[in-house]
Amino acid sequence: MKGPLLLGVRHHGPGSARAVRAALEAAVPEAVLIEGPPEGDALIALAADERMRPPVALLAHAVDEPSRAAFWPLAEFSPEWAAIRWALGRGVPVRFIDLPAANSLATPLDRDGNRPDHPETPRAALPRAARPARRPTGDPEWDAVPDPGWDAVPRGSEDGRAADGVRIDPLAALAETAGHDDPERWWEDVVEHRGGLGDGDPLAPFTALADAMHELRAAHGPGGHHRDLVREAHMRLRLRSAHKEFGDRVAVVCGAWHVPALRRRTTLAADRALLKGLPKVKTEITWVPWTHRRLARHSGYGAGIDSPGWYEHLFRAPDRPVERWMTKIAGLLRDEDLTVSSAHVIEAVRLAETLAALRGRPVAGLTETTDAVRAVMCDGSDVPLDLIRDRLIVGDALGEVPPDAPAVPLQRDLSRSQRSLRLRPEALERELELDLRKETDAARSRLLHRLRLLSVDWGEPFEGRGSTGTFRESWRLRWDPELHIRVAEAGSWGTTVRSAATARAEHRALGTTDLAGLTALAEQCLLAGLTDALPVVMRALADRAALGTDVGQLARALPALARSLRYGDVRATDTTALAEVAAGLAERICVGLPPACTGLDADGADRMRGHLDAVHTAIGLLPDSSKTTERWSSALHRLAARDTVPGVIRGRAARILLDDGRLDEEEAAGHMSLALSAGTPPADAAAWIEGFVGGASGGGMLLIHDERLRSLVDDWLTGVSAEAFTDILPLLRRTFSAYEPAVRHTLGELFRRGAAGSGGGPVRPDAPAAPGFGPGLHGERADAVLPVLRLLLGTGIGTGTGSTDDTSRCGAHGERTEAGA
């Protein structure tokens, strides 16, 4: 063998993995070098541990700043993993040869293609769509995300990073040369789907691929991957030292893209010069469990693959992969109670294979099997296919890491926060009062809320003894030893408490389907100060609200949102998104409420009346709500006027409008007389009265002061027949017994005297004496009150004879507010 054995691969490819294993078996090298951070050398032995189960990832992070982290994920079917396991099984030394994480994590990233190719950021558990747009350079959080590991087969510029077209996609270029339009498919056909067995020379595919890459790099140069030059220089240095140590029999497993660079003859001095002066940062490295979902490209992992589950299947299946795959799918569908017979499986396999032949592919790939499953097993529907994609094609394999792997960065970040906030974890339960206006206390509250989101229930909020103002919080703290395990579990969500909580909240937002749960989540995000998660939660919330058909549910969600808006104000977080969603919710309630109020039974009507009040209050709390209020009142108008709506709701709507001054007394009286006219069934009329004046919300005062309304009630009540009266008595009793004793007394007095005439407004100088009042106004007495009123209100009010009107208005107003308070 001349020179090192260079095995160019694609990360996470089952065909590559098999080929690497076969090549190693054939060549039996003295040492295996792998593209990866050299800091990982110390941890490599753990990979042989029985308790280590892929998918796992090497996680390197800056000691002082755990959010600067990079992952190198390894699945069972990754060629690197295959190489590591082979070497450990044979006792052959394994070394990582990529640029140390200490350098890559320290290098600030710029825009000119030196940004990492495939940042596997701590936030990568989220679907791409849910992630915030890439921020411009200078944003510390984004820039802290350093170069990750695998990128040897760099993919196209999905993110517009290569607007100048410098960056090329070697896979696409090769596929195009071979006359294929789909690089993914081409690669599968020529590399991943090959058995890797039976072919004469196990090294032949690598030679061919290396030659192809060589041509490509000769044509395109480094293809925009300037950072690669530095990394490749480092790889060559490590390769040289390995050569010194082990001689010629060294195998290198690295991205196919790097192979030509490693073959190239360069001088030691030139490589050293490239590496000179690289910034450095203190890092730590560990193994963390990984999942198939996070290997998938749609989770935001740039070097990811579309179908980890399918690849795992290809790697594991000893033979007949398509048949076995179809049987797996049939099993899954049967578990979901879909009838799938063996005949289906047979037909699906036939269809897939014939499709592959029609399309000129050597074997049926994922597209063919999926098409066949859709046509044969799913009746052409995509719904069961989504299930298959989620459970099998991506799969939910979860890796395991032995407990003696170094601690996860999340734990370190937590300890740091605990130190800086002087909040020691103690096993003894204790109570903690927080004043959110203080910086430290606010930070403590955020930390505790974030931990709760991560299911690390260190603190538990409770109703404190003291004031219940929005700026106070009471917590009960207790640190159980098992919380350490929870922290370790939460480590897969991110490297800092903040980023992990954000990722978790976003994940939950996508999984939660009920509206109340989402509003609660939004509230939690606000409390925890997770502004990054908020847009995702809001988006999910808006979607749920749009699809919700139960107005009651919408109405229940709105007050919580309005409340959150106020919390947001207290905590000075940006709540515009929240306000938008709340306004949208209110809009939908306005549209949906009138139809939802018809055909209700008594209980339903009562509940809906409660919603009406709650929504009304909530809409009043919304910022900038003039438009919403307008629509709301027009919805209420419709409710008040619609016959099919239960009396209690109509009455309530009329009352709300009257209180807001959107219905003048004339119209209110009109509604009332309609509702109480002889044609209305007495029970319905009584319900209307309950809605209009019921409850302790000043209804009694209204009756005392508005004689016309009172006389309407009086006339109606005296007109009700004896039998009907017995029926409605409980309802009336409920309505009127809620009034305060004094109000009840006055009302009784007024009714006893009998309604006098049917005058206009409450008090008019020329009106006939109302019961309980003298005839006309006593001007002198009324004027005597004015100086006191002026003092009370702190304003000048009109003087002279016109003042009597003001006086009466002020009086009525004052009383009503007081009663309403």
Place this chain on the structure above:
Amino acid sequence: MTASKTSVGTGAEVLRPHAEDAFADELRALAQADDRPRPAGWLLSPWAVSTYLLGGLLPDGTTVITPKYVGPRRIVEVAVTTLATDRALLLLGVPGTAKTWVSEHLAAAVSGDSTLLVQGTAGTPEEAIRYGWNYARLLAHGPSREALVPSPVMRAMSEGMTARVEELTRIPADVQDSLITILSEKSLPVPELGQEVQAVRGFNLIATANDRDRGVNDLSGALRRRFNTVVLPLPATPEAEVDIVSRRVGQIGRSLDLPPAPEGLEEIRRVVTVFRELRDGVSADGRTRIKTPSGTLSTAEAISVVTGGLALAAHFGDGVLRPADVAAGILGAVVRDPASDRVVWQEYLETVVRERDGWQDFYRACREVSV
């Protein structure tokens, strides 16, 4: 109900020639260029059949095959492969997704004959699928092979051709099930004669059905299992749909002698947008979720809304298609169920249409007809 093989009036210019006649040149050219293996009884190889439907350039570099079906390649490939694996094919889709069109062209390309057709209706009898009798002969000579009137399906079986069943789900369930023996045993017993007709190689069956229609007879599990199902999707992009609608509207307008609309494209685009948004349940910018009404809102309905609007504009307006002309039509298409759909429509108007730039006229027009 059953189309007879020898059509009357072929001498004069027919209104609509069969696919195999209209595209005879292309089929001939494909057959010549086709050097791939052909399944028994097929006139072309599966590759050539899919090229015939999807269009393309033949290896000789000069013959252009026009695309018959514009849509995902996958659909056609799966359909052709299904027929090649000797499974029956069920084409599903809402009205106006070219189900019948695809089935006709598939039959024409595979068997060279698209006329072995059973049109499914609520009144389709079993005889239409199996066989009937020539009663004069039956009475005169007793039951015999000569007195038997074969159905198109039976003829396809004995000749190794492709039979077509249109609107399978409209056929009563018990009549549907008479297909089971045909598809599983590939034979059709004639108990009256003590004989059976066995399908020869090349026989297959293409059925079409509407999957979002009310009042259909669902396929029994046993029958469904005999079919591979391909769902024909609605146009994937708004542009494609606007294109289809305006092209079709133009054709219909000509036959109705409507004057061509000078500035109708704007409205057509709007109708298509409204239909797509309500159908997909999400606004065009992907930011707002929308409830979906109970109607199908297919492209075919968009076409009828626009033609209706054009007629309104031509006969009662100034000939320019305006929002008010299409508003009533849209309302009629969307609000099928007066209770639930009305809420959906109003919510859509208030949350999506009202705020959209340049849609104020449309919003007002819709409000007017909605009240």
